[in-house]
Amino acid sequence: MFIEPSLTGEKRGWIEVICGSMFSGKTEELIRRLKRVKIANLKIEIFKPSIDVRYSNVDVVSHDDNAIQSTPVSSSQNILLLSQDVDVVGIDEAQFFDSEIVSVCEILARKGIRVIIAGLDMDFKGNPFGPMPQLLAVADYITKLHAICVKCGNIANVSFRKTPQKGQVLLGEKDVYEPRCRKCYAEGLIENKEA
Numbered sequence: 173m174f175i176e177p178s179l180t181g182e183k184r185g186w187i188e189v190i191c192g193s194m195f196s197g198k199t200e201e202l203i204r205r206l207k208r209v210k211i212a213n214l215k216i217e218i219f220k221p222s223i224d225v226r227y228s229n230v231d232v233v234s235h236d237d238n239a240i241q242s243t244p245v246s247s248s249q250n251i252l253l254l255s256q257d258v259d260v261v262g263i264d265e266a267q268f269f270d271s272e273i274v275s276v277c278e279i280l281a282r283k284g285i286r287v288i289i290a291g292l293d294m295d296f297k298g299n300p301f302g303p304m305p306q307l308l309a310v311a312d313y314i315t316k317l318h319a320i321c322v323k324c325g326n327i328a329n330v331s332f333r334k335t336p337q338k339g340q341v342l343l344g345e346k347d348v349y350e351p352r353c354r355k356c357y358a359e360g361l362i363e364n365k366e367a
Contacts, residue, residue: 183259183284187277189266189307191293192317194331195351199264201317202290206262209286214259218242219251221268248273255280266291267302274306281312296333296349298357319351323360326353332360 190198209216222244248269255261261280266289277287295301308314318327328351335348
């Protein structure tokens with residue numbers, strides 16, 4: 173449940189975090205909320221990390237090809253510079269931003285801006301990803317989404333990497349990642365060690 177700004181006209185900001193594994197619908201939910209903001213004729217700015225060029229260099233795009241125009245930025249501080257005189261700020265792929273994204277979101281919220289931010293809460297090893305733990309800690313509202321495990325059909329909470337690359341950041345889609353439950357994720361790790 174989201175608390176709308178007061179009827180007195182006083183702007184009250186807050187931070188909403190949408191998290192989960194890959195293919196859980198995080199970006200889809202972010203786009204849905206941002207389109208509702210546009211319908212309300214509120215002033216909005218949308219950002220994504222400049223390294224995310226999987227579907228578009230500029231737009232935030234979900235795996236279902238739903239899209240909304242955004243501004244790619246290389247640093248979270250750029251968000252502060254580009255968020256003047258807005259009611260709502262949307263941010264996708266938060267896990268790829270530097271640690272300053274947390275203070276950027278808090279500054280925006282203190283200015284009376286609603287911040288809606290989406291990102292992976294865990295990397296492919298099942299470890300907390302980038303600034304997401306801190307964002308979850310300061311969030312006023314958290315939505316945890318789940319995908320469906322491609323192996324057994326249970327809820328999936330981990331993004332299983334199907335390729336041997338070791339670095340934490342590897343942009344990819346279904347050719348590189350698949351959603352898995354805890355049990356099937358662990359079985360996949362064992363299979364990879366035996367291969």
